[in-house]
Amino acid sequence: MIEVDHAHKSFGKVHAVRGVSFSVPKGSVVGVLGPNGAGKSTTIRMITGTVPPTRGSVRVDGLDSIDQSLKVRRRLGYLPESNPLYPEMRVADFLAFRARLFGLLGKARKAGVDRAISRCWLDDVRSRRVGQLSKGYRQRVGLAAAMLHDPPVLILDEPTSGLDPAQIAETRQLIRELAGDHTMLIVSHILPEVEKSCDRLLIFARGRIQADGSADDLLRDLAQRQGxxxxxxxxxxxxxxxxxxxxxxxxxxxxxxxxxxxxxxxxxxxxxxxxxxxxxxxxxxxxxxxxxxxxxxxATATLEALYIRLVEQADKATAKVSEQRKPEGEAA
Amino acid sequence: MGATLTVAWREYASFFRSSIGWLVIALYLFLSGLWFAYDSITPGQPASMRALFSVSQWLLLIVAPAISMRLLSEELRSGTIEPLMTAPISDWHIVIGKYLAALAFLITMLLPTLVHVGVIELLASPDYGPILAGYLGLVFVGACYLAVGLFFSSLTRNQIVAFLSTLFFFMLLVFISSPNVAALVDEPFRSLLFGLSINLRIADFAKGVFDTSHAAFFLAFVVLFVVLSVVGVESRRWR
The missing domain is CATH 3.30.70 (Alpha-Beta Plaits)
Structure with missing residues (x-):
């Protein structure tokens, strides 16, 4: 459903993503992990078409994310990391606005909005202004906006940020429910969250994928390596x-x-x-x-240990490369 | 078209959900009304709206950039541009929708001044031709200010920067196209500078003269800056 092929993105001299390749088959739920600045969000933006890759390509449902951007966007539901919303709008009005942007008209729009409101537990606040809502409710509004048009692919960047434990459990439940007929990419810092809800993990560091596999496989591999x-x-x-x-x-x-x-x-x-x-x-x-x-x-193998180890390895590798480059730079 | 109107309607409604919209309308109506009362409701003055039109042209220079400054800057600042750019609508829909909303707001702001026409009608018998031309001129000049304002707001996430850039742009335009400055250069540049003068064109409208060349100028001006705004938004994808 999603194919990222040697996608590379540089902003000036900064290489945010360095030739990343992976594919996500239909119906699978993939967790994307990594520290800040690892290239996760840039990779996500290349999939949504807001940032075109410098080299390589990204395809969604066989469509190029840049050349056929409008078609790709129709197939995507996206919750951006900071979950930006219009604070002055009422919840139902905002969702109706998003539905119109996705071409839902008349009854289809009303049905889409009602379904998203009930699935994301927003019935109590449907006529409240977004700016007056708690962070948890705002997060749910963002989630509802992402799934309004029932897209085959859902990309959720930090879906549970700002939620209390009960809401996190509810959101996890919702993600599990949606998992059946949606292809999902979930970006997160919270390791247990992805461990529980995802079939497969991609761990990013320094613009590259450092590990790719199911949580069980990665942990078994780590256990072997840790001895x-x-x-x-x-x-x-x-x-x-x-x-x-x-x-x-x-x-x-x-x-x-x-x-x-x-x-x-x-x-x-x-x-x-x-x-x-x-x-x-x-x-x-x-x-x-x-x-x-x-x-x-x-030795106990936890996702946390794996994560820290991979990030450290990537940092060391980068430090080595820059050290090797230093004398050349000085000579020049 | 549907997407453009969706963006436009949301934007237009948001003017009235924020204090800035009401503030802009109130200030404009207060100052233009004051001027009208002082200058036109005086015995011996001709029954015309010229005083209102001439002061409005200057008030719009401040008011229009205040309307346009938030159009794209606010979306860039709050990050709401990202969901907009990942919706299946083109950048043209976003930019034209925003522009139409601002223009509709400007016209909404001008509508209450029709009361003044009623006042003149009560006191004397005005000539409606020049009044119609005058309003048309105000809408044209406002449309130009908004297009440039929209362009600057596509470049920055800071509303103040967008406001001041627009104001500075038109101050500069007024300066270089003023008769004294334009006289300093030789032909054909002198004619070119005069041609750029919004003031000279608007003066004709205020006199009640409708000149299609002026209308074409304003239209081309608006199209140019709306296209530049699209380029401004689009360039974010490539940065």
Missing amino acids: FAVEVKAANGDPKTSMQAIAHIEQVESDPNGRSGDGWHALRVIVDKAAADPGAVIGGACRELGLTVRSLRP
């Missing part, structure tokens, strides 16, 4: 070097978070992907080396 936290005591020698020699053990390093001392070594052990049961490999290695084991557990 096991082990606490062992050796009769003689350094267990770190001796363990390194065992088959399937890829990497052994001291674990700064573990309890070392008194002859105990806290280690972080990473087993290669070929091993079917990494825990058994480590246990076997300890037995073989005659090590006393106090604890052995997989």
